[in-house]
Amino acid sequence: MPASSIRWPLRPGGRLARPRRTRLALSLGAAVSAMGLLAACGGGEAQPANVVATGQAPSYYPADYGQVIEASRREGGTLNIYSNTDQENWAPIFRDFRRKYPWVTKISANNLDSDEVFQRVLSEQATSGSPADVLVSNAAQGWAEFAAKAGALMPYKSPEVEKLPDFATLLPNVHTMSIDPLGVAYNSSLLPKEPTSIQALADLVAGDQGKYRNKITTRDVDGAFGFSVSHAFTAARPGAWTSLQRILPLARPETSSGTQLEKIISGEYHAGFFISAAPAYPMIENSGGLLKLAFPKDGTVVLPRGIGMNAKAPHPATAKLFTDFVLSEEGQRAVAEGGLTSYREGVEAREDRHTYQDLVRQVGAGNLVFVKYARVPGDQVKAFVSRWNGLLGH
Structure with a gap:
């Protein structure tokens, strides 16, 4: 099966995976939420400390950047x-x-499934054109396939790139908005100790298989997210299959980190691995110490969240302003404040703000496994999914 034919992730009835929340409510409420927020930020408020200058670009931007601002x-x-x-x-x-x-x-910002972002734009482009200006998703395979299509993305290299690490550019015209580390989430009242690694989790559950059977959750590798993070981990740590062979027979797959976290809090699961930190952080804060998240010291998967622009964006100049803003120091502070993990130097880590630099201090740069934005050949996808699913308990 050629890589270009892969379509992630279909479920019975043609529904895409990752039902994190009620999609209809989010889709209808997104624009309202954004508009209400913007209206509340009226012109009479004091300028926040993390906004450098209203209506002005940083001094290191190109001299003609003012034309982008005026076009916007x-x-x-x-x-x-x-x-x-x-x-x-x-x-x-x-x-x-x-x-x-x-x-x-x-x-306006809707909340689609990770691959649905691209499928929606392609479907609209094939008819009357898409109203999308900016695309944001952490579907690595989806981005790789979309970016390979002629005329899909607006050619653009942000002036912020020179201030950022190499992984700020994921593909031509695709930048990193944030990084999403994945860890082992667990119910602290049900797990006797913190699983500091995938091997530690394997040692723990294998010691009492009856207790942990169907009490561990992992992401469904038939979906784009689950495949990308699980495949990246085993490709970087092939020896980890030994641990996975002990964990997966006790595990059940889910299509959403949100669903996994809710079931861990309720006690339906004792723990789950490859759980995204982005939805976990606010749930941890509100759990009263019940939900905890550990980043494995034998390999913490990091999934970049990509941002790119529709080649036929109706508001191209504003799309450029927004892309540059989220990559800037002020924008990355806002990224961290919103619960995502920022990666730009100069953003201070706090209890309510998470940074790449703090993650490196916790687990070490050498223990991070970055998911690459590259297409995996279809035969490799099939072989991996078959091996992984063959280990799962039934």
């Missing part, structure tokens, strides 16, 4: 984002972007 002023103050990112993550980003560019008064 003429675009009607609208920005449409297709993403798989929750509204609480977006809130501080929209707030600070609006304060910097106050003429952008209408921001």
Whole structure:
């Protein structure tokens, strides 16, 4: 099966995976939430400390960048984002972007499944054209396939790239908005000790298989997210199959980190691995110490969240302003405030803000496994999925 034919992840009835929340409510409420937020950030408020200068680009931007700003002023103050990112993550980003560019008064951001971001745009482009300006998703395979299509992405290299690490550029015209580390989430009342590694989790559950049978959860590798993170881990740590052979027979797959976390809190699962930190952080904060997250010291998977622009974006200048903003130091502070993990130097880690630098201090740079934005050949996908699913308990 050629890589270009892979379509992730279909379920019975043709439904895409990752039902993290009620999609209808999010889709209908996204624009309302953004508009209510922007209206609340009216012109009478004091300038926040993390916004450098209203309506102005940093001094290191190209001399003609002012033309982009002026073009944005003429675009009607609208920005449409297709993403798989929750509204609480977006809130501080929209707030600070609006304060910097106050003429952008209408921001909408839906919450789609990770691959649905691309499928929606392609479907719309094939008919009357897509209203999407900016695309945000952490579907590595989806991005690789979409970026390979001629005329899909607006050619753009952000002036912020020179200030950022190499992994800020994932593909031509695709930048890193945030990094999403994945860990072992567990119910602290049900697990006797913190699983500091995948091997430690394997040692723990294998010691009492009856107790942990069907009490461990992992991501469904038939889906884009589950495949990408699980495949990246085993490709970087092939010896980890020994641990996985002990864990997977006791595990049940799920299609959503949100669902996994809810079931861990309720006690249906004792623990889960390859759980995204982005939805975990707010649930940990509200769990009263019941839910905890450990980053494995034998390999913490890091999934970049990509941002790119529709080649036929209706508001191209505003899309460029937004892309550059989220990569800037001020934008990355807002990224961290919203619960995602920022990666730019200069963003201070706090209890409510998470950074790549803090993650490195916790587990070490050599223990991080980055998911690459590259297409995996179809025969390799099939072989991996078959091996993984063959180990799962039934």
